[in-house]
Amino acid sequence: MRMTVGFDLDMTLIDPRPGVVEVIDALGEEAGIPLDGEYFANNMGPPLDLTLRDVGAPEARIPELVARFRELYPDIVIPATVALPGAHEALDAVRRAGGRTIVVTGKYGPNAAKHIEALDLGVDVLVGELWAAGKAVALREHGAKAYAGDHLGDVRGAIAAGVTSIAVTTGPCSREELAAAGAEVIFDSLTEFPAWFSSFGAPEPVR
Template structure:
Protein backbone atom coordinates (compact mmCIF):
# COMPACT_ATOMS: atom_id res chain seq x y z
CA UNK A 1 0.00 0.00 0.00
CA UNK A 2 1.45 3.39 -1.00
CA UNK A 3 1.19 5.99 1.74
CA UNK A 4 1.40 9.75 1.62
CA UNK A 5 4.05 11.49 3.75
CA UNK A 6 1.32 13.80 5.12
CA UNK A 7 0.16 13.06 8.65
CA UNK A 8 -3.55 12.17 8.43
CA UNK A 9 -4.95 10.89 11.71
CA UNK A 10 -8.39 9.34 11.96
CA UNK A 11 -10.32 9.21 15.22
CA UNK A 12 -13.39 7.45 16.45
CA UNK A 13 -15.80 9.81 18.24
CA UNK A 14 -17.57 8.27 21.26
CA UNK A 15 -15.21 7.58 24.16
CA UNK A 16 -12.20 8.40 21.99
CA UNK A 17 -12.54 12.15 21.45
CA UNK A 18 -15.62 12.76 23.61
CA UNK A 19 -17.13 11.37 26.80
CA UNK A 20 -20.65 10.63 25.63
CA UNK A 21 -21.65 7.97 28.14
CA UNK A 22 -24.29 9.99 29.98
CA UNK A 23 -26.08 11.06 26.80
CA UNK A 24 -26.00 7.64 25.20
CA UNK A 25 -27.34 5.93 28.32
CA UNK A 26 -30.02 8.60 28.69
CA UNK A 27 -31.22 8.13 25.12
CA UNK A 28 -31.11 4.34 25.20
CA UNK A 29 -33.10 4.27 28.43
CA UNK A 30 -35.58 6.77 26.98
CA UNK A 31 -36.02 4.80 23.75
CA UNK A 32 -36.23 1.36 25.33
CA UNK A 33 -38.36 2.60 28.22
CA UNK A 34 -41.02 3.76 25.79
CA UNK A 35 -41.19 0.14 24.65
CA UNK A 36 -41.41 -1.32 28.15
CA UNK A 37 -37.76 -2.34 28.46
CA UNK A 38 -35.72 -1.29 31.49
CA UNK A 39 -31.91 -1.25 31.16
CA UNK A 40 -29.14 -0.11 33.49
CA UNK A 41 -26.08 1.97 32.68
CA UNK A 42 -23.97 -1.10 33.50
CA UNK A 43 -25.77 -3.08 30.78
CA UNK A 44 -25.29 -0.33 28.23
CA UNK A 45 -21.67 0.62 28.88
CA UNK A 46 -20.14 -2.38 27.02
CA UNK A 47 -22.23 -1.51 23.95
CA UNK A 48 -20.91 2.03 23.45
CA UNK A 49 -19.30 2.33 20.04
CA UNK A 50 -21.25 -0.43 18.28
CA UNK A 51 -23.92 0.30 15.62
CA UNK A 52 -27.18 1.59 17.11
CA UNK A 53 -29.41 -0.95 15.38
CA UNK A 54 -27.27 -3.82 16.66
CA UNK A 55 -27.48 -2.50 20.21
CA UNK A 56 -31.25 -2.01 20.07
CA UNK A 57 -31.62 -5.46 18.54
CA UNK A 58 -30.23 -6.94 21.73
CA UNK A 59 -33.30 -5.70 23.63
CA UNK A 60 -36.12 -5.46 21.08
CA UNK A 61 -37.85 -7.70 18.52
CA UNK A 62 -36.50 -7.21 15.01
CA UNK A 63 -39.67 -5.53 13.76
CA UNK A 64 -39.29 -2.73 16.37
CA UNK A 65 -35.62 -1.94 15.81
CA UNK A 66 -35.82 0.54 12.92
CA UNK A 67 -38.53 2.71 14.51
CA UNK A 68 -36.67 2.61 17.79
CA UNK A 69 -33.48 3.72 16.02
CA UNK A 70 -35.33 6.65 14.46
CA UNK A 71 -36.70 7.59 17.89
CA UNK A 72 -33.25 7.34 19.45
CA UNK A 73 -31.66 9.61 16.85
CA UNK A 74 -34.36 12.23 17.35
CA UNK A 75 -33.98 12.04 21.12
CA UNK A 76 -30.19 12.20 20.89
CA UNK A 77 -30.21 15.74 19.57
CA UNK A 78 -32.51 16.80 22.45
CA UNK A 79 -31.08 14.80 25.34
CA UNK A 80 -27.48 13.78 24.68
CA UNK A 81 -25.58 16.75 23.33
CA UNK A 82 -25.48 18.93 26.45
CA UNK A 83 -23.84 16.36 28.79
CA UNK A 84 -21.19 15.36 26.24
CA UNK A 85 -17.71 16.70 26.91
CA UNK A 86 -14.33 16.53 25.18
CA UNK A 87 -12.04 13.93 26.71
CA UNK A 88 -8.71 15.07 28.17
CA UNK A 89 -6.21 15.74 25.39
CA UNK A 90 -8.79 15.96 22.60
CA UNK A 91 -8.21 19.63 21.81
CA UNK A 92 -4.47 19.26 22.29
CA UNK A 93 -4.11 16.36 19.86
CA UNK A 94 -6.15 18.06 17.14
CA UNK A 95 -4.05 21.19 17.59
CA UNK A 96 -0.80 19.19 17.51
CA UNK A 97 -1.73 17.46 14.26
CA UNK A 98 -2.67 20.74 12.60
CA UNK A 99 0.54 22.39 13.83
CA UNK A 100 2.45 19.62 12.03
CA UNK A 101 0.60 20.39 8.80
CA UNK A 102 -1.52 17.29 9.13
CA UNK A 103 -5.23 16.58 8.80
CA UNK A 104 -7.73 15.24 11.31
CA UNK A 105 -10.55 12.84 10.42
CA UNK A 106 -13.46 11.69 12.56
CA UNK A 107 -14.96 8.40 11.38
CA UNK A 108 -17.82 7.14 13.53
CA UNK A 109 -20.67 4.64 13.66
CA UNK A 110 -22.92 7.55 14.66
CA UNK A 111 -24.80 9.31 11.86
CA UNK A 112 -22.84 12.18 10.34
CA UNK A 113 -25.24 14.93 11.38
CA UNK A 114 -25.05 13.91 15.05
CA UNK A 115 -21.26 13.66 14.79
CA UNK A 116 -21.06 17.24 13.53
CA UNK A 117 -23.42 18.53 16.23
CA UNK A 118 -21.33 16.85 18.95
CA UNK A 119 -18.06 18.19 17.53
CA UNK A 120 -19.47 21.71 17.33
CA UNK A 121 -20.73 21.44 20.92
CA UNK A 122 -17.31 20.50 22.29
CA UNK A 123 -15.40 22.85 19.99
CA UNK A 124 -13.46 20.29 17.96
CA UNK A 125 -12.93 21.05 14.27
CA UNK A 126 -11.62 18.16 12.20
CA UNK A 127 -10.95 18.38 8.49
CA UNK A 128 -13.08 15.38 7.54
CA UNK A 129 -16.23 13.94 9.15
CA UNK A 130 -17.73 10.58 8.19
CA UNK A 131 -20.64 8.79 9.85
CA UNK A 132 -22.54 5.50 9.66
CA UNK A 133 -19.30 3.49 9.51
CA UNK A 134 -18.34 0.66 11.86
CA UNK A 135 -15.32 -1.62 12.06
CA UNK A 136 -14.13 -2.72 8.62
CA UNK A 137 -16.50 -0.23 6.93
CA UNK A 138 -14.39 2.58 8.37
CA UNK A 139 -11.44 1.38 6.33
CA UNK A 140 -13.13 2.58 3.13
CA UNK A 141 -13.15 6.18 4.38
CA UNK A 142 -9.67 5.90 5.87
CA UNK A 143 -8.28 4.77 2.53
CA UNK A 144 -10.18 7.43 0.58
CA UNK A 145 -8.43 10.14 2.59
CA UNK A 146 -5.00 8.46 2.83
CA UNK A 147 -5.15 8.14 6.61
CA UNK A 148 -1.84 7.21 8.19
CA UNK A 149 -3.20 6.00 11.53
CA UNK A 150 -6.55 5.46 13.27
CA UNK A 151 -7.24 6.02 16.97
CA UNK A 152 -10.13 4.41 18.80
CA UNK A 153 -11.38 2.82 22.00
CA UNK A 154 -13.18 -0.14 20.46
CA UNK A 155 -12.03 -3.44 18.99
CA UNK A 156 -13.94 -2.50 15.84
CA UNK A 157 -11.68 0.54 15.48
CA UNK A 158 -8.59 -1.64 15.53
CA UNK A 159 -10.14 -3.91 12.91
CA UNK A 160 -10.73 -0.79 10.80
CA UNK A 161 -7.06 0.18 11.01
CA UNK A 162 -5.92 -3.35 10.22
CA UNK A 163 -8.23 -3.53 7.20
CA UNK A 164 -6.97 -0.15 5.96
CA UNK A 165 -3.39 -1.37 6.52
CA UNK A 166 -2.49 1.59 8.72
CA UNK A 167 -1.31 1.96 12.31
CA UNK A 168 -4.02 1.30 14.91
CA UNK A 169 -3.76 3.16 18.22
CA UNK A 170 -6.07 2.01 20.98
CA UNK A 171 -7.08 4.19 23.93
CA UNK A 172 -8.40 2.87 27.23
CA UNK A 173 -11.13 5.48 27.66
CA UNK A 174 -13.88 3.20 26.35
CA UNK A 175 -15.32 -0.20 27.24
CA UNK A 176 -12.51 -2.37 25.80
CA UNK A 177 -9.36 -3.25 27.70
CA UNK A 178 -5.74 -3.53 26.56
CA UNK A 179 -5.96 -7.24 25.74
CA UNK A 180 -9.15 -6.83 23.70
CA UNK A 181 -7.71 -3.95 21.68
CA UNK A 182 -4.44 -5.78 21.00
CA UNK A 183 -6.27 -8.96 20.00
CA UNK A 184 -8.22 -6.88 17.46
CA UNK A 185 -4.99 -5.59 15.91
CA UNK A 186 -3.85 -2.52 17.90
CA UNK A 187 -0.21 -1.62 17.30
CA UNK A 188 -0.13 0.45 20.49
CA UNK A 189 -2.52 0.92 23.41
CA UNK A 190 -2.45 4.16 25.42
CA UNK A 191 -4.23 5.35 28.55
CA UNK A 192 -5.72 8.26 26.60
CA UNK A 193 -5.14 11.15 24.22
CA UNK A 194 -2.54 13.02 26.32
CA UNK A 195 -0.20 10.08 25.76
CA UNK A 196 -0.88 10.27 22.02
CA UNK A 197 0.11 13.95 21.96
CA UNK A 198 3.39 13.07 23.65
CA UNK A 199 4.15 10.28 21.14
CA UNK A 200 2.69 11.76 17.97
CA UNK A 201 6.06 12.33 16.28
CA UNK A 202 7.21 8.84 17.24
CA UNK A 203 4.13 7.26 15.69
CA UNK A 204 4.45 9.46 12.63
CA UNK A 205 7.98 8.17 12.03
CA UNK A 206 6.99 4.58 12.76
CA UNK A 207 4.20 4.50 10.20
CA UNK A 208 6.63 5.57 7.45
CA UNK A 209 8.59 2.36 8.01
CA UNK A 210 5.58 0.04 7.84
Protein backbone atom coordinates in the same frame (compact mmCIF):
# COMPACT_ATOMS: atom_id res chain seq x y z
CA MET B 1 2.49 15.54 1.67
CA ARG B 2 0.09 16.39 4.54
CA MET B 3 -0.41 13.46 6.89
CA THR B 4 -3.99 12.46 7.72
CA VAL B 5 -4.79 10.83 11.05
CA GLY B 6 -8.17 9.28 11.84
CA PHE B 7 -10.00 9.20 15.15
CA ASP B 8 -13.07 7.42 16.44
CA LEU B 9 -15.57 9.64 18.29
CA ASP B 10 -17.40 7.97 21.21
CA MET B 11 -15.08 7.13 24.13
CA THR B 12 -12.04 8.14 22.06
CA LEU B 13 -12.59 11.89 21.67
CA ILE B 14 -15.83 12.34 23.65
CA ASP B 15 -17.75 10.81 26.56
CA PRO B 16 -21.50 10.86 25.82
CA ARG B 17 -22.44 8.16 28.37
CA PRO B 18 -24.61 10.15 30.82
CA GLY B 19 -26.86 11.41 28.05
CA VAL B 20 -26.99 8.00 26.36
CA VAL B 21 -28.19 6.42 29.61
CA GLU B 22 -30.98 9.00 29.84
CA VAL B 23 -32.05 8.63 26.20
CA ILE B 24 -32.05 4.83 26.19
CA ASP B 25 -34.01 4.66 29.45
CA ALA B 26 -36.54 7.15 28.06
CA LEU B 27 -36.73 5.26 24.76
CA GLY B 28 -37.42 1.96 26.50
CA GLU B 29 -40.12 3.48 28.68
CA GLU B 30 -41.75 5.22 25.74
CA ALA B 31 -41.67 2.08 23.57
CA GLY B 32 -42.69 -0.31 26.34
CA ILE B 33 -39.51 -2.36 25.86
CA PRO B 34 -37.03 -3.13 28.65
CA LEU B 35 -33.84 -1.28 27.68
CA ASP B 36 -30.97 -0.75 30.11
CA GLY B 37 -29.34 2.62 29.48
CA GLU B 38 -26.29 1.73 31.56
CA TYR B 39 -25.66 -1.33 29.40
CA PHE B 40 -25.82 0.67 26.18
CA ALA B 41 -23.57 3.40 27.58
CA ASN B 42 -20.98 0.90 28.77
CA ASN B 43 -20.91 -0.98 25.46
CA MET B 44 -20.65 1.85 22.97
CA GLY B 45 -19.03 1.30 19.62
CA PRO B 46 -21.31 -0.84 17.45
CA PRO B 47 -24.18 0.88 15.63
CA LEU B 48 -27.36 1.13 17.69
CA ASP B 49 -29.31 -1.38 15.60
CA LEU B 50 -26.72 -4.08 16.34
CA THR B 51 -26.85 -3.43 20.08
CA LEU B 52 -30.67 -3.45 20.02
CA ARG B 53 -30.56 -6.87 18.38
CA ASP B 54 -28.05 -8.07 20.96
CA VAL B 55 -30.44 -7.21 23.80
CA GLY B 56 -33.41 -8.86 22.10
CA ALA B 57 -35.39 -5.87 20.84
CA PRO B 58 -38.11 -6.95 18.38
CA GLU B 59 -36.62 -6.89 14.88
CA ALA B 60 -39.68 -5.22 13.37
CA ARG B 61 -39.37 -2.31 15.80
CA ILE B 62 -35.65 -1.62 15.42
CA PRO B 63 -35.98 0.98 12.61
CA GLU B 64 -38.57 2.85 14.68
CA LEU B 65 -36.38 2.71 17.80
CA VAL B 66 -33.30 3.94 15.95
CA ALA B 67 -35.23 6.83 14.39
CA ARG B 68 -36.68 7.89 17.74
CA PHE B 69 -33.26 7.65 19.42
CA ARG B 70 -31.84 10.00 16.79
CA GLU B 71 -34.69 12.45 17.42
CA LEU B 72 -34.20 12.50 21.19
CA TYR B 73 -30.42 12.57 21.01
CA PRO B 74 -29.55 16.23 20.25
CA ASP B 75 -31.48 17.83 23.11
CA ILE B 76 -30.36 15.32 25.75
CA VAL B 77 -26.97 13.88 24.82
CA ILE B 78 -25.18 16.82 23.17
CA PRO B 79 -25.36 19.16 26.19
CA ALA B 80 -24.29 16.40 28.62
CA THR B 81 -21.24 15.28 26.62
CA VAL B 82 -17.66 16.23 27.46
CA ALA B 83 -14.40 15.89 25.58
CA LEU B 84 -12.16 13.16 26.94
CA PRO B 85 -8.74 14.08 28.39
CA GLY B 86 -6.26 14.80 25.62
CA ALA B 87 -8.84 14.99 22.82
CA HIS B 88 -8.22 18.61 21.86
CA GLU B 89 -4.48 18.24 22.37
CA ALA B 90 -4.31 15.18 20.10
CA LEU B 91 -6.15 16.95 17.29
CA ASP B 92 -4.01 20.04 17.78
CA ALA B 93 -0.83 17.94 17.57
CA VAL B 94 -1.80 16.76 14.10
CA ARG B 95 -2.72 20.26 12.98
CA ARG B 96 0.51 21.78 14.31
CA ALA B 97 2.44 19.24 12.25
CA GLY B 98 0.58 20.40 9.14
CA GLY B 99 -1.63 17.32 9.06
CA ARG B 100 -5.34 16.69 8.60
CA THR B 101 -7.78 15.03 11.01
CA ILE B 102 -10.68 12.77 10.08
CA VAL B 103 -13.31 11.37 12.44
CA VAL B 104 -14.70 8.01 11.30
CA THR B 105 -17.50 6.85 13.55
CA GLY B 106 -20.38 4.41 13.69
CA LYS B 107 -22.57 7.24 14.98
CA TYR B 108 -25.29 8.86 12.89
CA GLY B 109 -23.47 11.60 10.99
CA PRO B 110 -25.69 14.62 11.81
CA ASN B 111 -25.49 13.92 15.55
CA ALA B 112 -21.74 13.34 15.34
CA ALA B 113 -21.42 16.73 13.64
CA LYS B 114 -23.34 18.37 16.49
CA HIS B 115 -20.86 16.93 19.00
CA ILE B 116 -17.89 18.19 17.01
CA GLU B 117 -19.38 21.68 16.79
CA ALA B 118 -20.48 21.81 20.44
CA LEU B 119 -17.05 20.80 21.74
CA ASP B 120 -15.11 22.80 19.14
CA LEU B 121 -13.12 19.76 18.01
CA GLY B 122 -12.52 21.32 14.61
CA VAL B 123 -11.80 18.17 12.62
CA ASP B 124 -11.22 18.45 8.89
CA VAL B 125 -13.44 15.57 7.77
CA LEU B 126 -16.29 13.63 9.40
CA VAL B 127 -17.60 10.31 8.13
CA GLY B 128 -20.44 8.66 10.05
CA GLU B 129 -22.22 5.30 10.11
CA LEU B 130 -19.19 3.13 9.41
CA TRP B 131 -18.31 0.26 11.73
CA ALA B 132 -15.35 -2.10 12.24
CA ALA B 133 -13.70 -3.11 8.94
CA GLY B 134 -16.15 -0.81 7.13
CA LYS B 135 -14.20 2.15 8.53
CA ALA B 136 -11.35 1.20 6.21
CA VAL B 137 -13.31 2.62 3.26
CA ALA B 138 -13.11 6.19 4.61
CA LEU B 139 -9.58 5.79 5.97
CA ARG B 140 -8.29 4.67 2.57
CA GLU B 141 -10.30 7.28 0.68
CA HIS B 142 -8.78 10.09 2.73
CA GLY B 143 -5.27 8.67 2.80
CA ALA B 144 -5.04 8.19 6.56
CA LYS B 145 -1.77 6.91 7.98
CA ALA B 146 -3.10 6.03 11.44
CA TYR B 147 -6.43 5.54 13.21
CA ALA B 148 -7.13 5.92 16.93
CA GLY B 149 -10.07 4.24 18.64
CA ASP B 150 -11.22 2.58 21.83
CA HIS B 151 -12.96 -0.53 20.52
CA LEU B 152 -11.91 -3.82 18.94
CA GLY B 153 -13.94 -2.71 15.92
CA ASP B 154 -11.69 0.33 15.58
CA VAL B 155 -8.61 -1.88 15.57
CA ARG B 156 -10.19 -4.01 12.85
CA GLY B 157 -10.91 -0.92 10.81
CA ALA B 158 -7.30 0.28 11.04
CA ILE B 159 -5.94 -3.14 10.13
CA ALA B 160 -8.34 -3.45 7.19
CA ALA B 161 -7.15 -0.06 5.93
CA GLY B 162 -3.49 -1.00 6.36
CA VAL B 163 -2.80 1.93 8.71
CA THR B 164 -1.22 2.16 12.16
CA SER B 165 -3.74 1.11 14.79
CA ILE B 166 -3.74 3.31 17.89
CA ALA B 167 -5.95 2.21 20.78
CA VAL B 168 -7.02 3.95 23.97
CA THR B 169 -8.38 2.18 27.05
CA THR B 170 -11.00 4.87 27.70
CA GLY B 171 -13.76 2.68 26.24
CA PRO B 172 -15.15 -0.80 26.97
CA CYS B 173 -12.09 -2.81 25.86
CA SER B 174 -9.10 -3.67 28.01
CA ARG B 175 -5.46 -3.18 27.09
CA GLU B 176 -5.12 -6.95 26.76
CA GLU B 177 -8.12 -7.22 24.42
CA LEU B 178 -6.89 -4.36 22.25
CA ALA B 179 -3.40 -5.84 22.03
CA ALA B 180 -4.78 -9.27 21.14
CA ALA B 181 -6.85 -7.67 18.36
CA GLY B 182 -3.69 -6.22 16.82
CA ALA B 183 -3.41 -2.65 18.12
CA GLU B 184 0.14 -1.43 17.52
CA VAL B 185 0.08 1.46 20.00
CA ILE B 186 -2.01 1.50 23.19
CA PHE B 187 -2.55 4.55 25.41
CA ASP B 188 -4.41 4.97 28.68
CA SER B 189 -5.83 8.15 27.11
CA LEU B 190 -5.15 10.58 24.30
CA THR B 191 -3.05 12.67 26.67
CA GLU B 192 -0.20 10.39 25.57
CA PHE B 193 -0.81 10.98 21.86
CA PRO B 194 1.09 14.26 21.22
CA ALA B 195 4.43 12.97 22.52
CA TRP B 196 4.07 9.78 20.48
CA PHE B 197 2.93 11.62 17.37
CA SER B 198 5.92 13.96 17.44
CA SER B 199 8.06 11.09 16.15
CA PHE B 200 5.42 9.23 14.12
CA GLY B 201 6.31 9.25 10.46
CA ALA B 202 9.55 11.13 11.05
CA PRO B 203 12.29 10.16 8.57
CA GLU B 204 15.03 7.87 9.78
CA PRO B 205 18.20 9.80 10.62
CA VAL B 206 20.98 9.69 8.05
CA ARG B 207 23.81 7.45 9.21
